[in-house]
Amino acid sequence: MMDYKEIISPYASLEGGIIEAFHAVQAKMNYLPEEAIIATAEVFKIPVKEAYGVATFYSYFSITPRGKNIIRICESAPCHIAGAQEVVDALEKELGIKMGETTPDGKFTLEFAQCVGQCQETPVITINGKPYGGVSPESIPQILGEYK
Amino acid sequence: MAEELRIVLRHLGKIDPMNIDDYLKAGGYQALKKARGMSPMDVIEEVKKSGLRGRGGAGFSTGQKWLFAHRMEADEKYVVCNADEGEPGTYKDRVIMENDPHSVLEGMAICAHAIGASKGYIYCRGEYPDLAKTLKNAVDQAKDKGVLGHFDIEVRLGAGAYVCGEETALIESLEGQRGEPRYRPPYPPVSGLWQKPTIVNNVETFANIAPIIEKGSAWFAGIGAAKFPGTKVLTLTGDVKNRTFIEVPTDTTIRDVIFEFGQGIAGNKKFKAVQIGGTSGGFIPETLLDTPIDFDSMRQTGATLGSGAVFVLDQDRDIVDVVTRITQFFEHESCGKCAPCREGTMRMRRIMEKINTGHGNKKDIALLERLGRVMAGACLCGLGQAAPTPVITTINNFSTDYETRLV
Ligand SMILES: Cc1cc2nc3c(=O)[nH]c(=O)nc-3n(C[C@H](O)[C@H](O)[C@H](O)COP(=O)(O)O)c2cc1C
Numbered sequence: 215m216m217d218y219k220e221i222i223s224p225y226a227s228l229e230g231g232i233i234e235a236f237h238a239v240q241a242k243m244n245y246l247p248e249e250a251i252i253a254t255a256e257v258f259k260i261p262v263k264e265a266y267g268v269a270t271f272y273s274y275f276s277i278t279p280r281g282k283n284i285i286r287i288c289e290s291a292p293c294h295i296a297g298a299q300e301v302v303d304a305l306e307k308e309l310g311i312k313m314g315e316t317t318p319d320g321k322f323t324l325e326f327a328q329c330v331g332q333c334q335e336t337p338v339i340t341i342n343g344k345p346y347g348g349v350s351p352e353s354i355p356q357i358l359g360e361y362k
Numbered sequence: 363m364a365e366e367l368r369i370v371l372r373h374l375g376k377i378d379p380m381n382i383d384d385y386l387k388a389g390g391y392q393a394l395k396k397a398r399g400m401s402p403m404d405v406i407e408e409v410k411k412s413g414l415r416g417r418g419g420a421g422f423s424t425g426q427k428w429l430f431a432h433r434m435e436a437d438e439k440y441v442v443c444n445a446d447e448g449e450p451g452t453y454k455d456r457v458i459m460e461n462d463p464h465s466v467l468e469g470m471a472i473c474a475h476a477i478g479a480s481k482g483y484i485y486c487r488g489e490y491p492d493l494a495k496t497l498k499n500a501v502d503q504a505k506d507k508g509v510l511g512h513f514d515i516e517v518r519l520g521a522g523a524y525v526c527g528e529e530t531a532l533i534e535s536l537e538g539q540r541g542e543p544r545y546r547p548p549y550p551p552v553s554g555l556w557q558k559p560t561i562v563n564n565v566e567t568f569a570n571i572a573p574i575i576e577k578g579s580a581w582f583a584g585i586g587a588a589k590f591p592g593t594k595v596l597t598l599t600g601d602v603k604n605r606t607f608i609e610v611p612t613d614t615t616i617r618d619v620i621f622e623f624g625q626g627i628a629g630n631k632k633f634k635a636v637q638i639g640g641t642s643g644g645f646i647p648e649t650l651l652d653t654p655i656d657f658d659s660m661r662q663t664g665a666t667l668g669s670g671a672v673f674v675l676d677q678d679r680d681i682v683d684v685v686t687r688i689t690q691f692f693e694h695e696s697c698g699k700c701a702p703c704r705e706g707t708m709r710m711r712r713i714m715e716k717i718n719t720g721h722g723n724k725k726d727i728a729l730l731e732r733l734g735r736v737m738a739g740a741c742l743c744g745l746g747q748a749a750p751t752p753v754i755t756t757i758n759n760f761s762t763d764y765e766t767r768l769v
């Protein structure tokens with residue numbers, strides 16, 4: 215098992231640093247395992263339910279395992295009218311999964327996101343935080359190719 | 363022809379944002395030096411006289427806000443930069459910080475001197491991890507050069523929650539809690555981060571401070587609209603030809619923004635509507651296009667300046683569908699702390715979906731109007747209070763779009 219406390223401890227001295235600690239865990243695991251949340255609660259000396267409450271409040275944190283590569287599709291209005299739905303359809307078809315799911319080989323997860331602040335070229339998707347603007351259904355296979 | 367005026371974007375493309383020497387060579391941190399030679403009250407007076415009002419949406423007088431915090435007796439006070447920028451269609455704070463991080467740090471340091479704070483935080487949205495690195499690099503370089511003196515700045519990353527842009531929710535999040543808004547009063551300048559007097563200002567607000575101190579309040583007060591002077595950075599999205607960001611004086615009209623800077627509607631189509639200020643802003647019809655973008659003029663028309671997002675729709679766009687999408691956004695982003703917002707955003711989305719799929723009737727419109735009134739009055743924070751705006755303004759300004767959908 216991973217030594218979560220080793221990842222979390224550097225943030226213990228930061229006032230209110232629990233969110234930074236969760237970021238660090240998720241950077242390694244792609245999600246927040248239950249043991250990590252319990253370990254965080256111990257390090258920050260707060261009840262587990264509180265740590266869990268924080269972990270589940272923020273859309274960036276996931277408490278269920280996710281794929282190696284996380285694809286988020288912006289569904290806010292500017293991306294919506296620029297054809298985000300067609301991009302969703304193309305991604306679902308290409309990967310053979312629905313939004314919110316992970317491919318059986320654990321490589322890709324599809325998630326919806328709200329505006330990611332890259333609205334100069336809509337529609338926008340991000341892969342592991344890296345933005346791709348002006349995405350079309352046709353461009354999907356090539357973009358995914360970078361991660362296969 | 364209307365022209366851009368770059369105050370907060372004064373260094374765009376002219377300096378290397380990763381190198382503090384560039385900023386220093388361009389006269390950076392001189393304003394901070396000047397401010398530190400002035401008494402805190404004189405700095406506040408100067409900012410007040412400039413007429414600068416918050417660029418994060420609420421339009422509150424920056425100098426007045428600083429004065430509240432200055433007057434408080436406390437062993438510690440905080441300066442917080444709101445870089446959460448979650449308003450859909452908005453990316454102006456990112457452009458400012460990516461290109462000129464030090465202008466924001468300098469503004470924060472001047473504020474710290476004015477209110478008597480020694481610690482600052484930049485709350486950067488989780489979607490901007492690279493930007494957080496740029497900011498941390500800037501803070502490190504500023505500390506190495508010693509320009510910040512005893513003022514310390516820490517960069518914190520958000521984790522994807524629109525409501526955390528609301529200043530008291532942001533403070534909760536900085537404290538390591540769920541980002542739920544607090545009951546007010548007390549307001550942050552009296553009791554904010556860890557119950558200490560705290561100034562929360564938007565990125566663009568801070569980026570205006572150094573030029574005001576350097577060139578004087580009279581210079582700033584003379585630019586743009588009299589009661590909301592200066593410039594505003596706008597981001598143009600949707601059906602405009604030129605989807606870009608601009609910085610213009612606040613007396614620029616919406617028409618100029620769309621048809622001069624945005625070069626009009628793409629694909630030789632006609633204009634239908636524009637939503638300004640982000641997803642909680644009102645939808646504006648053609649007849650109001652000659653309104654200047656300043657806070658008060660916008661408010662008079664029932665719209666808002668907000669974050670400065672400009673979302674344009676052409677004649678073929680389905681307003682009811684777009685607004686339905688927006689109601690999904692609010693349902694998703696409601697934090698759930700207060701019932702009028704938690705339940706209201708969900709009901710609003712359901713009714714909009716009913717209308718959008720051709721199952722709505724006249725009673726549903728009346729219900730939306732009533733629900734909107736209740737939410738505007740009863741919700742705890744601006745999220746729920748403003749959520750009905752796109753619905754209500756489109757019912758008012760684009761009623762035929764709804765009527766043709768009703769059974
Ligand atoms: C739901 C909600 C989201 C907000 N998001 C932001 C934001 O992303 N950035 C921001 O500066 N202000 C945001 N605000 C406004 C802040 O509460 C606050 O008024 C602002 O940061 C004050 O700074 P200013 O006076 O410089 O504008 C938001 C308000 C609400 C109600």
Ligand code: FES
Nearest residue numbers: 288293329330333
């Ligand atoms: S609206 Fe999709 S990135 Fe901003």
